[in-house]
Amino acid sequence: MIKIDKLTKIFETPNGPVTAADHIEMEVPSGEICVLLGPSGCGKTTTLKMVNRIIPATSGKIYLGGEDTSGMDTVTLRRNIGYVIQQIGLFPNMTISENIAVVPKLLGWDKARYMTRAKELLEMVALDPSIFLNRYPNELSGGQQQRIGVARALAADPPVMLMDEPFGAIDPINREVIQDEFLKMQQELNKTIMFVSHDIDEAVKMADRIAIFRDGHLVQYDTPDDLLAHPKDDFVKNFVGDDRALKRLRLVTAESVMQTTFAYVKPNDTLAEALTKIDAYGYRDAVILVNDLHQPIGYVPKATAINMKGYCGEHYVGLKTIARTTDDLRKVASKMFTHDIVWMPCVDENGRLVGEVTQRGITHYLGATYQRDTSPSQPQPLHQAKEAS
Amino acid sequence: MDLLNFTIDNLALLGTLTMEHISLVALAVGLAILTGVPIGILITQNERIAKVVLYVASIIITIPSIALFGLMIPLLSTIGHGIGYVPAVITVLLYSQLPIIRNTYTAIHNVEPSLREAARGIGMTPFQRLKMVEIPLAIPVIMAGVRTAVVMNIGVMAIAAYIGAGGLGVFISRGISQSDPRQLIVGAIAVSLLAIITDYGLIRLQKRLTPPGLTAAR
């Protein structure tokens, strides 16, 4: 856990003092990624670098795992904090394995141990040790170098990581890949991470919590979904963008918006039965058909049910697409747009029908939280920072 | 005090020797510019030849000047110019080749390909391109090479007093042979000041010659 208490930095410059961070208060729970977000010059980097004292704080305290760090000596403190910067900063004079092993070496590990560790880490960041261990940084692409940068920070398994725009210099396609890899790693490693970004999309994707900075102040500290749903003021609203509702799509899974009470028919049901169900549930166009394993295989259109006779198994239309419970709404919406449909069945990991996602369901879910903005009587979760700042 | 008196007494000689020193270096470096710049431009046409030329020039500059004198005098004495300013000027000429050729070559070689292409695009002939684009852009860098050559060779010319070339080295050589600290110090200081002042002046000149659009001269 990282706890920051009234942290302040005032730079003395020839043009007078500059307050880069003003009484910042926040807490990053263990195992979470907190993204510091805001426009250039708002004090994100300064706040981050005060944690490992690359920038000495003017006042305020920092606690790691409950312990006040002001008593620790700088070198010990830093060896317990992984550090990744945008310029990567791999040492050109060292090979990849030497770069990764540099902290373990400083900590006095023996050679066998740090070499094993270097190999292990290379595999973790998806690079083949037999190819990369003995290369030099200038023989790697930018994306590969940043993977090594992350591996180096993880080498001595520090509980806390600080990352200053770590993926900022990587091209957009590789950035997505490396972000995904990093999130996958984090699921296993459960580090407590402070991560600076100026990119709202990156923040929404990576963060458990987002801290929005403006001119050295922490303006809002919330989960991504709450931040997008309830930007605290116009500054935050502008910063997250007009399409903030769309950005939330990524944060919500199909499972949380699907309807679990719904009608379906089996191949042996008659079309008359299908029509009854369609009418009973008030469906406008069709009803889902499932097989014996309860997997959706198609749908029976209302027109068919009215005009034809026979069994559903003989008169159904194949499904164009389905949603999985774990799909985020962005994916679901994208499928709807692609196939020009307004609903689709939702299946579990075994492909069995568990619900249906409708366009109304999605808009309703997103809209429901926005309603709260206008009805302040409702309880608001996770707004510790609001009161503090 | 002694030193001051000596200087005043020998002011005329000091002036003559300084002028001699300057004209010898100027003559030699001037000739070196006339050879070095065209060579530097020509070798941009062929990378292999460029490497060979630069390598040979770097070998020449590695040879200590007095050794070069020692090699040249026996050769030149066959045409009756063994001792005197001729071997000195030739040596300086040879020494100046590396900085001048190298800087010309790199400057022209490093002219941005897009500029060259633009020049070609508006229909300049290769010669016009050289004259209107490449050389103007290269001038500050070539000047830097000339400056290196001049400053280095003020020192070389001082040594050339030992082969009868004249110049400020005469004070030093006499000072050493006569164990006369006055001549030693005056000679050493005069030649040092000449180098320092020339260097400063050439830096200023280099800045003046930099096209206003080019801020950072190398």
Next chain:
Amino acid sequence: MTNQLKQTYYFVLLACVFALGVYLQGAGTIDDFLYYQEDIVYLTVQHIELVLLSGGLAILIAIPVGVLLSRPRFQKVAESAMQVLNVGTTIPTLAILALAMSFLGIGTVPAVFGLTIASLLPIVRNTYIGLKEVPAHLKEAASGIGMTELQMLFQVEIPNALFVIFAGIRTALAVNVGTVPLAFLIGGGGLGELIFTGIDLDEPIMMLAGAIPTAMLAIAIDSVVGAVSYVTVPKGCNPIRARQ
């Protein structure tokens, strides 16, 4: 330099030497030359000793000075020091030797002193510049990782500045080797003795007996420094070692 180029060069050199040999043999010069053999050997050893002593001293003094000047706490001093050094490098070496002689007299001590001073400047300068030019983000990464100041100096800063430092050493030794023959003038010995005496006595063979070994020694020393720098500077930050 590429191997191919070296081969070309050696071939040309060999051809020249051969042609010269044929000519000189015909003129009976070789025998005259051999007359100086003993002197050449003795003076060459002395010459090398002077280079090693003054060059070694210069390196030993200059690198720590350069390192110190590059530390933040000496920043102000360093800027003025660099200006002085820049002016200093323009001073002709003969003038430095002359000044050394006028204060310390004649002999090996003023010679070594003058040579050391003349060789110091490029090394201090390049050490300082090389260390200053180590990118700030490397230093930040190093301290962020928890390196102490000394660990950072030896594991990150010096290795990354080494190429530039060696360039300074190479320049310095070139200056040194070029000046050693002048050391004879103030009583320091070395191959300069044959050259200067040859000039005085108008003895071409004697001049050559000094000039040829002096020239070859200079080229050899330069190649040795080049080779040492090639293998010493870590591969990852050595611009002249080709990337794979």
